[in-house]
Each structure stands twice: as structure tokens, then as C-alpha cells.
Amino acid sequence: MLSQNTLIRLAPWLVVLFFGLLWEGIVVAFDVPAFLFPSVSSVWHSTVMHWDPIMMHATQTFLTTLAGFAIAVVFGLVVGAAVGSSPIIYKAFYPLLVGFNSIPKVAFVPVLVVWFGIGTIPAILTAFLISFFPVVVNVATGLATLEPEMEDVLRSLGASRLDILKKVGLPRAMPYFFASLKVAITLAFVGSVISETVASNLGIGYLMMAASSSMDMALVFAGLIVIGIMGVAMYELFALVERKLTGWAHRNPNGAM
Amino acid sequence: MDFVRFEDVSLAYQPGSPFAIEDVSLSIRENEFISLVGPSGCGKSTVMKLVTGLKPPSKGYVYVDGREVGGPQKCVGMAFQASNLLPWRTTLQNVMLPMEIVEPYRSTLRAKRAEYEEQARALIKRVGLAGFEDKFPWELSGGMQQRASICRALIHKPRLLMLDEPFGALDAFTREELWCMVRDLWQEEPFTVVLVTHDLREAVFLADTVYVMSKRPGRILVRREIDLPRPRDLDVTYTEPFAAYVHELREHIGHIRES
Numbered sequence A: 001m002l003s004q005n006t007l008i009r010l011a012p013w014l015v016v017l018f019f020g021l022l023w024e025g026i027v028v029a030f031d032v033p034a035f036l037f038p039s040v041s042s043v044w045h046s047t048v049m050h051w052d053p054i055m056m057h058a059t060q061t062f063l064t065t066l067a068g069f070a071i072a073v074v075f076g077l078v079v080g081a082a083v084g085s086s087p088i089i090y091k092a093f094y095p096l097l098v099g100f101n102s103i104p105k106v107a108f109v110p111v112l113v114v115w116f117g118i119g120t121i122p123a124i125l126t127a128f129l130i131s132f133f134p135v136v137v138n139v140a141t142g143l144a145t146l147e148p149e150m151e152d153v154l155r156s157l158g159a160s161r162l163d164i165l166k167k168v169g170l171p172r173a174m175p176y177f178f179a180s181l182k183v184a185i186t187l188a189f190v191g192s193v194i195s196e197t198v199a200s201n202l203g204i205g206y207l208m209m210a211a212s213s214s215m216d217m218a219l220v221f222a223g224l225i226v227i228g229i230m231g232v233a234m235y236e237l238f239a240l241v242e243r244k245l246t247g248w249a250h251r252n253p254n255g256a257m
Numbered sequence B: 001m002d003f004v005r006f007e008d009v010s011l012a013y014q015p016g017s018p019f020a021i022e023d024v025s026l027s028i029r030e031n032e033f034i035s036l037v038g039p040s041g042c043g044k045s046t047v048m049k050l051v052t053g054l055k056p057p058s059k060g061y062v063y064v065d066g067r068e069v070g071g072p073q074k075c076v077g078m079a080f081q082a083s084n085l086l087p088w089r090t091t092l093q094n095v096m097l098p099m100e101i102v103e104p105y106r107s108t109l110r111a112k113r114a115e116y117e118e119q120a121r122a123l124i125k126r127v128g129l130a131g132f133e134d135k136f137p138w139e140l141s142g143g144m145q146q147r148a149s150i151c152r153a154l155i156h157k158p159r160l161l162m163l164d165e166p167f168g169a170l171d172a173f174t175r176e177e178l179w180c181m182v183r184d185l186w187q188e189e190p191f192t193v194v195l196v197t198h199d200l201r202e203a204v205f206l207a208d209t210v211y212v213m214s215k216r217p218g219r220i221l222v223r224r225e226i227d228l229p230r231p232r233d234l235d236v237t238y239t240e241p242f243a244a245y246v247h248e249l250r251e252h253i254g255h256i257r258e259s
């Protein structure tokens, strides 16, 4: 008999396995043509065959995403801290931020191409543009939820605004911040791949575009799966960092700082 | 010489809105223990904000230690109904917080951390939290959190301690234990205390002087000195004179309700 814990740990793999088999089964059973919908085995075959170029493009996408994500984190922290610690800045900038966030970022790619040419830079910037918003919102929320009484305690000790930010505001915002990183990194992948698809000759997005124009659907799917794997891996990494650094927020004595 | 002095103080939170408190005058001696009682919303916390300089009065004057209050005081201790401990800090780290902000501790913290931590540990022990220095707030009961919160309010040896319904959320037994804790801390090394409470027994047991406030806009209705001998033991709460004080204050509150 499997223990409860083992089962929980295995469950995600079992789900992936289940859908993989279902996919393979449907394609084989209905004899779907490979140029429409390739089977798992042919995707796997294609992955092995094109391993080196896939890795090369994946590395490009990965680094591009990380660069855009890094800018988004720094930018998000600064803007989030400003928006969250001043009601006036909050009121003034929030509509603009929300409006900006509602624009599909793919619409920016042509603009970026005009400014920077095709290639890595538009991809980095698209990744940045699409992923900073959750960081801003979460950092601002974390800062804005400071209890008024705690603020009174600190101010009557003679604490400056900066003291309050450092001692209470930022630590309190950390769980929100780390939670936002998980979301932001997956969005950053969306941004860089979108941009590569439209305006690059490098990266997984480009690889998929090229493969689809030569009807190589197995390779297109291989690209999709590689992006998915990178996304899950980075998400898990940031979830782990979050648990390690902000265990106190989850009242978990083992994960506390 | 009065340590805290209100001269006809009124405060409206927004200009033009009705006063939250009106024409409040009171004077508190150095090391006096006073208590403010009155119905919810009558402006007790507002008085706290004026004493600590977190709000300037709309009318009248507030003096602390002979000087008019012009902005937030620099080293008042405060504790509220919620302990407001920082959840990412241990008890010791929470208690040390004022040392990171208040001078002269702040600038000497680097050099004298060991010494200050020793003071914090001693205080933590005095309130009965020995062994919990390195626990996080969620590992403490409500009463223990409140003890830690009061340690944090006192660690930097403020001359003024503001307690805003600090025992309001505790059960009756824990509450009485904490009364005795505050009494002992104050008796050993006196400081000026302003205690806001709903509990008349608490006010009479702890305070030298009890002020009863009317409902909005808050005014001082009655000032009553409590002439029970000190040190007071919990047994005093079962005596005739104690009951008489509580009864008398109770009647004043009753009048507020009716009017």
C-alpha cells in the first residue's frame, strides 16, 4: 500500500502520465495525421532527433526570460514600494498601471522591433512588460496592509517613514512578493516566447514558428512541451524559495526564518 | 509639576466635522497611574493620540513634561488590544524592536547588543515568559503575546506608557494575572501610565485616578481618585471600599447611557 505522502508526491506525475497515454491513445486509435496532431511518441522522437537545436533555442529563451524577469522584479519592487507606501502615489498611478496591464503585450512587439530591431532585446522587454504587474500589485498590497496601531507604536518611538518601511513594511510585504515571483516567472516565459514567435531568429518561439511553416508539427509540440517544463521548473524553484524565506507567514514552525 | 497636561483640548478628525473630544482638561503627575473609562467611540483612543503627539489638537493645548507637544513623541511605550507582535520575529527580537529605533540605544546597538539583549531577557523573565525568548508569536497564547507586547512597550524605559484596552481580548483569569504583572512592573520602577479600559474593576484596581468620559463628543465627566492603599493585592477587589468605587463609577456610566 502506498502511504498518503508518497501518493501526494506521485500524483502530479501520474496525471501527466495519464494525459500522455490518453493523447497517444486517441491519436493512434483515430489515426490522426501527424501534420495535424502528432502522437506523443513522434514528439519524443522529434525531440531526440533535434536535441541540439532544441537545447540551443531553449537556452536562448531561458536566458531571455530570466533577463526580462530580473528587470521586472527590480522595477516591480521599486514601483510597488512607492505605490504601497504613499496613498497619493497609489491614487495617482494605479489607473495607469491597470490600463497598461490590460493591453495585450503582443501589441508592443512591433513597436519594440522598430526601436530595437528583431532579436533578443524585444523578447527581453516583452518578458519584462508582461511580468512586472503582479510584482507591483503584491508589493504594494503587502505594504498597504500595515496595521494602523503598529504604525502608531513605531511613530511614538520616533521612527521615521524609512524606519517603518525597513522594520515592518518590507518584511510584511515579503510573502506577497515571493508569491508574485511564481506568477511573474511564468508570465515572463509567455512574453519572451510571444516576441520570439513574431520577431526573432532565435529561441523556442522562433523554432516553433519555423517548424510550423515547414509542417513539422512534432517539433512544434516538442517546443511547447519544453516551454512548459521550463515554466514548471522555475515555478517550483520560486515556490521553494518562498517556503524557505517566508515560512512565518504560513505559521509553519519548520520553515521559519 | 504636571507631567501631562490638557488645557481645553478639542479634536475634530477632519476640519469642519464634529469634535471627537471636546474641552478636555486633565493633568497627570509624573509616575501617576491614570485610567480612562467610557463608552465605545467616546474618544479614549483619541486622547492617547493627542498625548503621544500622533494628532495635533484642533483647539487647546497639550503639554508633556512642560513642553507643548508638537509632533510624535520620541520614546513613548504603547500597547493595544491586539499585541501587534511582528510574526517574523521571535519574542526576544520583538522586544528588542524599540532598541533599534529609540536613541541612545539605536546608535549604540552595534557595540552593546549583548548588554541590551540581556536587559530584554531579564524583562521577559520578569513578566513570566522565561523559556519563550526564541519562540515566534504564533507559538504563544494570547496572554503571553500581551506580556511580550508590554515588554516591548517598556524595554527602552519610557517615562510614559500608553495602554489602550490591552487586556480586552483576554479571559478573566489571564486578565487578572496581567493586572498584577503591570502593577508589579510599575511599582518597582515607576513611570506614568495612561490606561484605557472598559473594565471598571480593572480601572479601580490599577489606577490612582480614574476619569470617566461622556459619549461623543467625549468630555471628562468625572475625575475620581482611588484611595485604596498600595501595594494592592487581588483580594482588595473583594472588599467593600473597592466595590463602592466600582459602583459609583458604574452609576456615572449609567447616566451617560440614559442621557
Ligand SMILES: Nc1ncnc2c1ncn2[C@@H]1O[C@H](COP(=O)(O)OP(=O)(O)O)[C@@H](O)[C@H]1O
Residues within 6 Å of the ligand: B013, B014, B020, B039, B040, B041, B042, B043, B044, B045, B046, B047, B216
Ligand atoms: N482616524 C479617524 N478618522 C476619523 N474619525 C475617527 C478616527 N478615529 C476615530 N474617529 C472617531 O472619533 C471618535 C472617537 O474614537 P476613539 O477615540 O477611537 O474612541 P474610543 O477609543 O473611545 O472607542 C469616534 O466617533 C470615531 O468614529
Ligand SMILES: [Mg+2]
Residues within 6 Å of the ligand: B044, B045, B164
Ligand atoms: Mg479605542
